[in-house]
Amino acid sequence: MTEARIETVVDTLFGRELPDPYRWMEDGPELREWLLAQGKAAEEHFAALPLRAELKARLDELTADAVEITGFALAGDRVFCLRQTGTVPVLVVREGDEERVLLDPATFDGELHSALDWYTPSPDGALIVCGVSQGGSEQSQVYLLDVATGELTETPLRHSRFGGVAWLPDGSGFFCHRYPDPDPDLPPARRREYSATWFVPVGGGEPTVMLRCGHNPSLPMAPTDRPYLLLPKDCELMFTLIAHRAFGDSISEEMTDFTLYAAPRSGLDSPTTCEWRKIADPSDGITAYAIHGDTLYVVTHKDAPRSEVQAWSLTDGTRTVLVPGSERAVRGIRVIGDHLLVRDVDAGTAALRRVPLAGGEIEDVPLPPGGYIAQWTAHSDGRSALVVFSSFTQPPTAYRYDGELRDTGWIPPSRVDFSDIEVTHLRAPARDGVSIPLTVVHRKGTPLDGENPTILTGYGSYGFVLRRQFNPRLLPWLERGGVFAMAGLRGGGDHGHEWHMAGNLANKENTITDFIDCAEHLVAVGYTRPERLAGDGGSAGGIPTGGAIVRRPELWAAMVMEVAVSNMTRMEFTENGPINAPEFGSVATEQGLLDLLIVDSYLRVEDGVAYPAVLLTCGLNDHRVPAWQPAKMGARLQAATSSGNPVLIRVDTDAGHGFGSTREQRNALTADMHAFVGARTGLVGR
Known part of the structure; x- marks a missing residue:
């Protein structure tokens, strides 16, 4: 395996020196070549694991004939949904008892696979506006789809993440949010500034800007704010929602800081001069409406x-x-x-x-x-x-x-049988006396003898609630005697806003220690022991997992960090960084730096420590967490650990943050992770 070269850069911020031996990874083609070599070494490691082929075969068996239905929308007399029976989900319309495919992303040309990122039907269900991207990048090209004929028309809009679409009531046009075309002359942190909502007429005509920073003096916004137009049914007003920080995949619920304005709908004809009045702002504490x-x-x-x-x-x-x-x-x-x-x-x-x-x-x-x-x-x-x-x-x-x-x-x-699986709801005691929701999934009759291979997962950011939902890909782990546990860490939303704030900014240590305390509780009640315990977390789930590695390395046999953040003091300098600063902190202030140092596990890695086996994953098309984040953490752990345990970086050249991945990609990733963890925790074959 190729060792990463060291070229240390030292930042001095508010009197604190922050040495960074792999800053070079943040820019330039050298990183890609190093990652490809790491990815090849990881593939060879997985191939040699005794359970990998067996797990992959079982996953393929469970999903071979599966029909996954997601992403419903209702409009007119039609029901739309995403149906996956093959490579990627296809867009389907149901009219009465009949279904037909409207859009199959697998038919799109390109070196990388295509996926449907989002879609929004017109009020009568006659038209659909949708976004398609390649390689899991989520950088959507916007299309207009005629439901009756299946005709697909490419619009001039590109780089539209999530869409944020609003239709005119008569279907004669739509409004869609997009980011500017990437400018390589701008630093990454500025490439998403001045995003805009555009109006696109149906049937011809050039798109025009409706909302953007500086476009209308009665709509004040910062360059990093994102404006969305709302045209609710049975209301004489139109609304603008201006998002000031990161949010999920909806602009109507589970929001954080935003400002809402209203204006008469006649203002659609005068976007630069119509008068908007403020209805609500972040001080109102609104998260849904x-x-x-x-x-x-x-x-x-x-x-x-x-x-x-x-x-x-x-x-x-x-x-x-x-x-x-x-x-x-x-x-x-x-x-x-x-x-x-x-x-x-x-x-x-x-x-x-x-x-x-x-x-x-x-x-x-x-x-x-x-x-x-x-x-x-x-x-x-x-x-x-x-x-x-x-x-x-x-x-x-x-x-x-x-x-x-x-x-x-x-x-x-579903033909996947979970009848032999039970779910146990626990409350794990945190070190400060707070009870943490802890859900444990296992075979019926699992003995509490401390011998069970166990995966504990957690997230704990943005007020997000981890999904307690059906997952057939979990079954191969469970049916071999593995235990799966999910922790509702502070910083998440298991108990609402107060739970989010209890793990936010200066309180972020709670997110990490909650994860550790849940692990210790699983050991204390007899589910597992450190030699059979693994952790897992993705994206911002890198905060509890990375934090647990550097604080309690002896507690874990293995740790998996999926497309995860680790070097948080550098995150705000990425494309996705500025809108996340309110959640984690900013190096622009001393308090912000202190907040970020809590969650920067990369800077806490120490030479000569016996770290557990670690698997980091990355997608080369990831625009949420750039590949250099897991790359730097992997390189630092490889150089520092004294345990001899493997530190691997799994690289997918045809993926981003995990959205839009194919069925084969998901099965392969699960097989690799569970085989890796299983080899360290004692998982047995069927």
């Missing part, structure tokens, strides 16, 4: 640590509490008919409530226990919704909701 008529319904944590639901009049400004705060954490809301559907989590598991729009008794909507709502979407007519629910042992079910839940039968039953 729904607009219906002249009322804005909001989920806010301003006066409720786990959030409450309020109704705000857009005419006279009155505010009424519809759903008071409680032990449940409110995640999202939808207006369905004459009531509001409220999506909650309780210690990370899903719950639903309904409340009349006029106020009144709050009722629970019965859901199966212990699971996760993978998706919910309202019909464009506002009279019904679709709720997709699953749990670790229950395959996904698509329910139509119009006052009660009814199974649509749209998702075929």
Whole structure:
């Protein structure tokens, strides 16, 4: 294996020296060649592992005939979804009892595979605007699709991550958010500045800018802010949402800091001069909203640590509490008919409530226990919704909701049998006395003798809740006697906003120590012991996993860090960095630097320490966490460790952050990870 050359750069920030021996990896073609060599060495290592071929064969068997249905949308009389039976999901339309394929990304030309990143149908379901990218890059080219004819038209819009699409009510045009074309003369941290929402007319005509920093003086925004247009049904107003920091894949729920403005819809004809009035800003603590008529319904944590639901009049400004705060954490809301559907989590598991729009008794909507709502979407007519629910042992079910839940039968039953698997819900004691939600999945009758190979996963950032959902790829690990555990770390959203803030910025040490304390609890109650324990985390999950390696290396037999951050003091200098600074900190201030030093595991690696076996993964097309992040951590661990345990970097040249990966890619990644971990923890064959 090629050893990385050392060329140390020392940054001095607020009197602190930060030596960086692999700064050269952040720029230039040398990194790619070094990573390709690392990837080849990792492949050779995996191929020699005794269980790798067996695990891969079992994964292929479990997924060979599987039909995965995700990404539902309802419009007009049509139901749209993503159906995967082969390489990548295809876009399908259901009309009555008949289905047909509208778009198959596998038919696109290119050296790398293509995937459908997102899509949004017009209100009547006649047209679809969608984004397609190659190699898992998520840098979408925007297309317009005619549902009746299947005709696909390429638009001039490129680099549209997530879309953020709003249709004109009559389907004559749409608004779509995009980033500027990459400018190699700009440093990476500035390449996403001045993003804009564009108007694209259907049937011809040039796209025009609707929203952008400096475009309209009544819409103040910073260059890194991202503006989105909202055109809610049955409302005379239009809205602009300006996002000030990172968020997930929705601009209507699980948000963080944003500002909301309103203006008459006549302003669509004068985007540079129409007068916008501010409705809400970050001080209002809003994380989700729904607009219906002249009322804005909001989920806010301003006066409720786990959030409450309020109704705000857009005419006279009155505010009424519809759903008071409680032990449940409110995640999202939808207006369905004459009531509001409220999506909650309780210690990370899903719950639903309904409340009349006029106020009144709050009722629970019965859901199966212990699971996760993978998706919910309202019909464009506002009279019904679709709720997709699953749990670790229950395959996904698509329910139509119009006052009660009814199974649509749209998702075929899974033939993957989890009947021998059970789920145990624990509360792990953190060192400061707080109880951490800890879910353990294992075969029935698993003895608590400390001998079980165990994988503990955690995340703990952005208020995100890890999904307690059905995963057939977990079965090969479980049926060989492996245990899988999921920790609801502080910094995540298992108990709402207060849980997020308890692991945010200066409190980020809690995220790491919670992960360690959950691991120790699994040992204390007899599930496993350090020689049979592995950790796993992806993306910002590199904070607890990397933090646990450098704080407690003796606690782990192995650690997996998937497309993970590790050198956080350098993250804000990446494309994706500036919008994440509010979550983790910035080196521009002394306190921000101190916050980042908590979570920078790369800088905490010490020479001569006996580190566990470590597997880092990266995608060369990753625009969220650049490949040099896992590369630097891998190089530093390889040079520092005294244990003789392997430190591998798994490299995928046709992938990014994991989104848009093919079925084969997912199976291969799972087989590699579980074989690697299994070899260190004593996993046996079937």
